[in-house]
Amino acid sequence: MRYKFRRVQHFRGFTLIELMIAVAVVGILAAIAYPSYQDSVRKSRRADAKSALLDAAQREERFFTENNQYTATLGTGGLNLSATTTDGYYTLAITNAAANAAGRISTYTITATPVAGTTQEKDTACAAFSMNQIGVKCVKGGSYCSNGDTAAKAAVAACW
16 A cells, blocks of 8 residues: 655745844844934034024124114014024024123124924034124034134034
């Protein structure tokens, strides 16, 4: 008597171990890539602060040409600017150091500070940007300025 053997059909596929290894590799890549992506996004959003500061400085100079003094007013009657930048990641503020002998405001500093609760708040490399009437640019709330030592100039160059 002859026996007939049935051919057993084998299905090709992934084992659970292979699948778990693939998931682990994807998880490790995502853990590395996501923070790098967030950092790149923060760097690109710095342009919002820089463009707002340059625009405000130009408006200050125009105001000075017409009124022979700078203004501390962002809105109507001053620079006609919103207190928040175009994309909403920074708030603008103007401070005036002192008035000259004639009682006119002769200096200004414009500051762009990250809005609380946004991802820009975690931008510790640059934090707040500022600029004054003679074009000195600063980062980290004025801690590093373009007219400072070599380290300060490098920090400003990296952010601006």
